[in-house]
Amino acid sequence: MYRILVADAIKPEGLGPLLQASHIELVQQKIEEAEESLHEFDALLVRSATKVTDELIQRMPKLKIIARAGVGVDNIDVPAATKRGIVVVNAPDGNTISTAEHTFAMMAALVRHIPQAHSSVKNGEWKRSSFTGTELNGKTLGIVGFGRIGGEIAKRAKVFGMNVLVFDPFLTSDRAKKLNVAALPLKELLPLADIITVHTPLTEETKGLLNGKNLRSCKKGVYLLNCARGGIIDENDLYELLLEGHIAGAAIDVFVEEPPLGNKLLELDSVTVTPHLGASTKEAQLNVATQVAQEVLLFLNGNPVANSINLPAISKEQFERVQPFYQLVQQMGSIGSQCMKEGIREISVTYAGEALNFDTSILTKSLISGFFKTRLDIPVNEVNALLVAKERGVTIGEKVSSDTYGYSNCITITVKGDNTQLDIRGTHVENYGSRIVSLNGFNIEFLPEGNFLYIQHTDQPGVIGNVGKILGNHNVNIATMQVGRKQAGGEAIMVLSFDKPLSDEMFEKLNNLEDIFFMYRMSL
Ligand SMILES: NC(=O)c1ccc[n+]([C@@H]2O[C@H](COP(=O)([O-])OP(=O)(O)OC[C@H]3O[C@@H](n4cnc5c(N)ncnc54)[C@H](O)[C@@H]3O)[C@@H](O)[C@H]2O)c1
Numbered sequence: 327m328y329r330i331l332v333a334d335a336i337k338p339e340g341l342g343p344l345l346q347a348s349h350i351e352l353v354q355q356k357i358e359e360a361e362e363s364l365h366e367f368d369a370l371l372v373r374s375a376t377k378v379t380d381e382l383i384q385r386m387p388k389l390k391i392i393a394r395a396g397v398g399v400d401n402i403d404v405p406a407a408t409k410r411g412i413v414v415v416n417a418p419d420g421n422t423i424s425t426a427e428h429t430f431a432m433m434a435a436l437v438r439h440i441p442q443a444h445s446s447v448k449n450g451e452w453k454r455s456s457f458t459g460t461e462l463n464g465k466t467l468g469i470v471g472f473g474r475i476g477g478e479i480a481k482r483a484k485v486f487g488m489n490v491l492v493f494d495p496f497l498t499s500d501r502a503k504k505l506n507v508a509a510l511p512l513k514e515l516l517p518l519a520d521i522i523t524v525h526t527p528l529t530e531e532t533k534g535l536l537n538g539k540n541l542r543s544c545k546k547g548v549y550l551l552n553c554a555r556g557g558i559i560d561e562n563d564l565y566e567l568l569l570e571g572h573i574a575g576a577a578i579d580v581f582v583e584e585p586p587l588g589n590k591l592l593e594l595d596s597v598t599v600t601p602h603l604g605a606s607t608k609e610a611q612l613n614v615a616t617q618v619a620q621e622v623l624l625f626l627n628g629n630p631v632a633n634s635i636n637l638p639a640i641s642k643e644q645f646e647r648v649q650p651f652y653q654l655v656q657q658m659g660s661i662g663s664q665c666m667k668e669g670i671r672e673i674s675v676t677y678a679g680e681a682l683n684f685d686t687s688i689l690t691k692s693l694i695s696g697f698f699k700t701r702l703d704i705p706v707n708e709v710n711a712l713l714v715a716k717e718r719g720v721t722i723g724e725k726v727s728s729d730t731y732g733y734s735n736c737i738t739i740t741v742k743g744d745n746t747q748l749d750i751r752g753t754h755v756e757n758y759g760s761r762i763v764s765l766n767g768f769n770i771e772f773l774p775e776g777n778f779l780y781i782q783h784t785d786q787p788g789v790i791g792n793v794g795k796i797l798g799n800h801n802v803n804i805a806t807m808q809v810g811r812k813q814a815g816g817e818a819i820m821v822l823s824f825d826k827p828l829s830d831e832m833f834e835k836l837n838n839l840e841d842i843f844f845m846y847r848m849s850l
């Protein structure tokens with residue numbers, strides 16, 4: 327049974343997939359109300375109101391997934407979640423249209439003074455000449471941040487007869503061409519625009535992207551809009567430039583502090599505001615709730631998610647193709663970890679064969695998580711695997727090769743420690759399963775599942791017999807046994823599997839046998 331905390335107002339109609347699942351219990355409570363039971367939740371669903379801080383994450387030790395019913399994840403400490411192996415998902419396009427439409431409504435309201443005129447009439451006035459506006463037709467709109475919402479605004483602006491200029495450092499020429507917009511550097515866009523609207527996420531780079539310095543290069547009488555995130559336009563500088571009249575007016579849906587209690591911008595008649603309403607439509611709320619509910623359900627059922635912030639995107643079809651290899655590399659990582667009882671410097675992996683002809687980075691993360699899972703008491707998964715390796719000074723290498731060693735596909739990992747090195751090779755055969763086909767340079771074949779003992783010994787009569795005798799005398803049943811050697815009379819290995827993990831006492835007894843170089847227990 328999974329417990330999910332819905333901490334913000336998320337449309338219940340959209341949560342159907344979760345409400346209907348018999349293995350899921352949904353609790354709708356604010357964080358303050360759920361204080362006592364925070365440690366019980368496996369998933370957390372939020373909008374923008376709940377701040378998912380490192381401290382909150384630490385109080386939720388069972389948390390596996392955080393879902394943001396919306397786009398911006400700036401209210402979630404994503405690095406803190408990533409560090410603890412928690413997947414963060416959002417609903418990237420469910421509110422695009424609503425936010426674009428809201429921005430457009432704000433733009434019209436701004437240039438036609440609709441809020442001011444509305445209040446005036448409600449107050450019994452009839453001052454038509456005071457509210458003379460400006461047409462949008464023929465004006466130049468500058469869009470800063472040209473993603474989903476920026477793109478939808480451009481389409482609407484064109485229909486209104488506006489010229490559209492955009493600034494987005496990550497915009498491809500193909501997309502600019504497709505949407506028929508001119509892309510310019512910010513400093514060239516600012517002096518040309520009559521109206522400027524921002525649609526970037528709030529990041530270190532975009533904080534104060536429009537500020538007192540560069541806004542002075544805008545035309546006198548320019549209009550500004552922010553329906554993205556508070557702080558992308560510096561609020562203090564905006565206030566000063568509005569007072570001076572350099573900026574004619576601003577429409578603001580989002581603030582640095584929400585609600586914006588005591589914010590000076592609210593005092594200005596030239597400022598039109600809404601309380602973070604961009605995504606507040608019935609349609610958008612249903613869309614985002616449905617999207618995140620589906621994502622959380624997929625994830626908790628062990629399927630790939632499409633909209634993760636901290637995991638590579640992978641489709642269900644790709645995942646099904648990848649899954650056997652995903653498990654195999656994880657087991658290989660675990661073998662490497664359990665056999666290398668020393669500090670590790672490097673883990674490298676080589677993928678070969680047509681079956682591995684895809685983005686293998688997800689496999690490498692699975693391998694690393696398999697390696698660290700047996701060593702650390704923090705959850706390690708593909709979300710935080712590379713970070714965990716980096717923090718521990720382990721270099722990760724990934725290669726592709728055409729040498730499959732006669733198999734249709736082949737994965738080789740090499741774990742290098744301070745003193746020794748271990749090579750493990752595995753393959754997956756359809757309708758047969760995964761096998762380890764080489765261990766420490768010895769050809770062998772075993773299914774990597776269960777409790778194992780790997781023994782390296784001299785290849786001479788009696789060694790295998792002695793091992794069997796001791797185990798038999800102590801009533802320990804050998805489930806399977808495989809042997810491998812390079813040449814007669816040299817070194818050899820045996821890999822035995824048991825129904826239960828081998829006890830410390832048995833391990834010691836076997837380890838004391840002559841002609842055994844070393845042996846390791848493994849549980850896979
Ligand atoms: N007011 C609301 O209710 C509301 C609703 C939805 C989204 N939003 C905000 O709008 C933002 C944009 O949403 P979207 O769906 O269009 O996101 P998106 O990811 O599709 O687009 C963001 C664009 O910003 C660009 N960008 C990033 N850094 C930049 C920089 N330094 N300079 C210029 N451009 C930069 C990116 O390349 C991308 O194209 C979200 O991050 C969210 O914060 C607000």
Ligand SMILES: O=C(O)CC[C@@H](O)C(=O)O
Nearest residue numbers: 373374396397398605606
């Ligand atoms: O939850 C909301 O209403 C705001 C959503 C919006 O800011 C977003 O980033 O998607």
